[in-house]
Amino acid sequence: MLSLADLAPTPIARIFVATHRGEGGAGLTIWVKRDDRVGSLYGGNKVRKLEHLLADAKARGARRLLTVGAAGSHQVVATALFGEVHGFEVEAVLVPQPSSPHARENLRVALDHGLRAVPVRAWAAAPFAVASRLAAARLRAEDVAFIPLGGSNVLGSLGFASAARELARQIADGAMPEPDLVVVAMGSGGTAAGLAAGLAREGLHRTRVVGVAISHPVSALSLASRRLAFATARAIGLSRRASLAAAARIEVDGAFVGRGYGHVTAAGSRATELAAREGIVLDPAYTAKAFAAALARAEASPSSCVLFWHTLSTVPLPSTARRALTPAMERLFRPA
Numbered sequence: 366m367l368s369l370a371d372l373a374p375t376p377i378a379r380i381f382v383a384t385h386r387g388e389g390g391a392g393l394t395i396w397v398k399r400d401d402r403v404g405s406l407y408g409g410n411k412v413r414k415l416e417h418l419l420a421d422a423k424a425r426g427a428r429r430l431l432t433v434g435a436a437g438s439h440q441v442v443a444t445a446l447f448g449e450v451h452g453f454e455v456e457a458v459l460v461p462q463p464s465s466p467h468a469r470e471n472l473r474v475a476l477d478h479g480l481r482a483v484p485v486r487a488w489a490a491a492p493f494a495v496a497s498r499l500a501a502a503r504l505r506a507e508d509v510a511f512i513p514l515g516g517s518n519v520l521g522s523l524g525f526a527s528a529a530r531e532l533a534r535q536i537a538d539g540a541m542p543e544p545d546l547v548v549v550a551m552g553s554g555g556t557a558a559g560l561a562a563g564l565a566r567e568g569l570h571r572t573r574v575v576g577v578a579i580s581h582p583v584s585a586l587s588l589a590s591r592r593l594a595f596a597t598a599r600a601i602g603l604s605r606r607a608s609l610a611a612a613a614r615i616e617v618d619g620a621f622v623g624r625g626y627g628h629v630t631a632a633g634s635r636a637t638e639l640a641a642r643e644g645i646v647l648d649p650a651y652t653a654k655a656f657a658a659a660l661a662r663a664e665a666s667p668s669s670c671v672l673f674w675h676t677l678s679t680v681p682l683p684s685t686a687r688r689a690l691t692p693a694m695e696r697l698f699r700p701a
């Protein structure tokens with residue numbers, strides 16, 4: 366494993382969210398796992414995944430990394446930043462997404478840190494672009510390590526099985542009670558899958574994992590995350606039966622997606638405002654929707670202990686040359 370999460374164990378904060386301002390201080394208690402600062406170079410949930418993914422690439426002798434994602438993907442910028450530090454050439458197949466200043470800045474920083482971008486027109490074209498890059502590399506006898514969408518495969522999820530161990534230690538040390546729910550934004554499912562497998566290994570049996578879907582279709586996401594949880598649980602040595610139980614801990618909540626990936630929702634905007642008052646910074650595409658779900662869960666069941674797993678990086682991005690995006694890169698952003 367490469368050590369990229371150099372600030373772990375990340376703190377657990379207890380926040381009181383004032384949901385009814387000026388009405389006698391009504392509000393909700395939410396616990397927050399501050400993975401937004403898990404690395405000093407970059408934070409958020411891609412860091413723990415990349416510790417395993419980059420170590421594996423290095424062990425296999427790969428000099429180049431190929432990945433895929435939306436144009437402003439956190440996974441792409443994280444891979445570009447950590448890949449550069451560890452001497453990899455990084456290439457990414459990029460798919461158009463709704464424009465936002467945050468997404469555009471991610472791409473600009475990734476490009477400034479050496480990312481080679483391969484733009485395609487739609488998600489349907491991405492697998493072909495990936496396959497052709499990998500085939501071309503094979504012809505040149507080059508070793509390219511492919512990092513899947515969101516860094517979600519068993520290797521990536523191992524990072525979150527370890528994160529569950531970190532949480533178990535913090536609970537044992539009295540940082541918080543055993544949660545009833547861990548609420549996490551769900552894009553490709555690897556974070557929730559790793560947590561579910563790891564929580565099962567640690568014997569934290571009361572904790573369920575709520576993956577808050579941030580794109581459609583929700584049913585496919587549910588299936589994929591449970592499959593990955595099962596495979597990850599097997600990889601960390603759990604029995605077949607315990608691995609099935611680990612997968613069954615995941616509940617996918619599709620009530621907060623709104624129109625789809627990258628589209629702002631009213632509940633998300635409200636959650637962002639409430640969190641900001643407690644010093645928690647959220648993004649519209651992922652964590653706003655997940656935090657809205659965490660608030661709804663806490664509201665529906667005030668006695669339950671809800672842990673929001675913060676998956677966004679809030680580490681300031683390394684300064685960039687601020688070059689304008691080329692027209693080809695501009696075409697990757699559509700009016701929101």
Ligand SMILES: *Cc1c(COP(=O)(O)O)cnc(C)c1O
Pocket residue numbers: 409410411439440515517550551552553554555556557648651652676677678
């Ligand atoms: C990538 C990402 C997610 C989704 O994580 P998965 O493991 O793909 O489900 C959630 N939140 C943020 C901020 C992300 O960048």
